[in-house]
Amino acid sequence: TLHTVPAFDRIGEENAFAVLARATVLAQSGKDIINLGIGQPDFRTPDHIVEAAIKALRDGHHGYTPATGLLACREAVARRTLATTGVEVSPENVMILPGGKPTMYAAIVMFGEPGAEIMYPDPGFPIYRSMIEFTGATPVPIPVREENGFAFSAEETLALITPKTRLIILNSPANPTGGVTPKAEIEKLVKGLEKHPDVAILSDEIYDVMTYDGEVHTSLLTFPSIRDRLIVLNGWSKTWAMTGWRMGWSIWPDRLYNLVRKLAVNCWSCVNAPSQYAGIAAIDGPQDDVDKMMRAFDRRRKVVVEGLNALPGVSCITPKGAFYAFPNVSGTGWKAKKLASALLEETGVALIGGPDFGVLGEGYMRLSYANSEENILRALERIEEFLKR
Numbered sequence: 001t002l003h004t005v006p007a008f009d010r011i012g013e014e015n016a017f018a019v020l021a022r023a024t025v026l027a028q029s030g031k032d033i034i035n036l037g038i039g040q041p042d043f044r045t046p047d048h049i050v051e052a053a054i055k056a057l058r059d060g061h062h063g064y065t066p067a068t069g070l071l072a073c074r075e076a077v078a079r080r081t082l083a084t085t086g087v088e089v090s091p092e093n094v095m096i097l098p099g100g101k102p103t104m105y106a107a108i109v110m111f112g113e114p115g116a117e118i119m120y121p122d123p124g125f126p127i128y129r130s131m132i133e134f135t136g137a138t139p140v141p142i143p144v145r146e147e148n149g150f151a152f153s154a155e156e157t158l159a160l161i162t163p164k165t166r167l168i169i170l171n172s173p174a175n176p177t178g179g180v181t182p183k184a185e186i187e188k189l190v191k192g193l194e195k196h197p198d199v200a201i202l203s204d205e206i207y208d209v210m211t212y213d214g215e216v217h218t219s220l221l222t223f224p225s226i227r228d229r230l231i232v233l234n235g236w237s238k239t240w241a242m243t244g245w246r247m248g249w250s251i252w253p254d255r256l257y258n259l260v261r262k263l264a265v266n267c268w269s270c271v272n273a274p275s276q277y278a279g280i281a282a283i284d285g286p287q288d289d290v291d292k293m294m295r296a297f298d299r300r301r302k303v304v305v306e307g308l309n310a311l312p313g314v315s316c317i318t319p320k321g322a323f324y325a326f327p328n329v330s331g332t333g334w335k336a337k338k339l340a341s342a343l344l345e346e347t348g349v350a351l352i353g354g355p356d357f358g359v360l361g362e363g364y365m366r367l368s369y370a371n372s373e374e375n376i377l378r379a380l381e382r383i384e385e386f387l388k389r
């Protein structure tokens with residue numbers, strides 16, 4: 001018989017993909033499905049980006065690139081980082097990877113082993129915990145609470161650090177809650193982290209420019225005191241509607257950069273060349289389409305929050321970032337996952353139960369508003385009808 005190693009039994013899932021699969025089956029059987037489940041923009045990648053990839057292919061860029069990414073692409077990331085954070089980073093610290101997830105994987109396998117503790121947000125992106133468990137390290141959830149606007153509490157976070165803590169994962173603006181941690185709280189957190197120089201930090205900033213109401217994201221890069229142990233995850237997937245291109249970047253301190261480069265050499269060699277040319281065009285080209293997308297998200301955000309708060313037993317705080325709402329559904333009398341699955345089966349509205357994002361997700365659901373205003377309104381009507389039954 002085949003003997004697979006136990007670590008693979010500990011790998012989890014991202015339930016959003018399972019919900020998408022079920023919704024697709026229901027749609028194929030003729031059911032009218034409204035998908036508020038999946039975490040990807042419902043926009044096409046802007047044309048000038050697509051054209052850059054086509055040109056790269058026609059120009060013969062068909063081979064391997066350096067494992068760290070094309071220098072021109074890493075330079076583009078450095079320019080973009082300077083523009084969004086005011087911080088100068090060297091292209092020698094920039095790594096191009098096939099999406100945001102490989103940075104997560106690299107950082108977690110670099111620090112995770114039995115006996116080590118890794119802290120991660122709960123509710124949070126499910127892959128953090130899954131990969132921590134894969135390494136055999138102990139996952140330590142950092143509570144992210146509704147009464148805090150789903151921001152990190154510096155005090156509560158710092159209190160969880162022990163001598164075994166190796167890595168702490170932060171994410172703002174956040175999936176699944178849309179929470180944005182205010183600058184003052186991040187400053188407090190960094191002050192506290194300065195007392196723990198042996199703890200590495202992975203800051204997932206993939207939604208960095210996706211904020212609303214004048215909210216400004218504070219990058220951990222702006223704190224020189226922690227730069228020598230800070231990994232910043234970012235990428236093209238969300239901002240430029242490029243989830244299928246598999247393009248991410250991350251910024252690594254000198255002493256870790258060679259390790260992630262070697263991992264790339266062993267695992268994927270490099271990101272496909274035409275995608276990297278597209279990535280350069282995305283950063284250097286006009287941002288009108290990004291602005292247009294964000295204005296659409298902002299309008300829908302208001303529609304979603306207003307609609308949710310009008311539902312019986314449901315309340316929803318206004319998310320400040322990303323493109324998710326995380327309503328509190330505990331007043332409906334339903335368990336969140338049961339409600340999500342009943343809504344899909346009986347009304348055709350796909351969304352994700354909060355427990356798929358951690359134990360503190362019970363009582364909540366995640367709605368992605370990456371869908372048309374019209375569909376969002378139709379979905380809200382169906383949910384209302386269902387809850388009133």
Ligand code: PLP
Pocket residue numbers: 039098099100101102125171174175204206235236237243247248
């Ligand atoms: N980080 C967060 C917080 C996300 O929500 C996502 C995607 O859903 C990712 C990382 C992964 O992005 P990618 O599709 O580029 O791997």
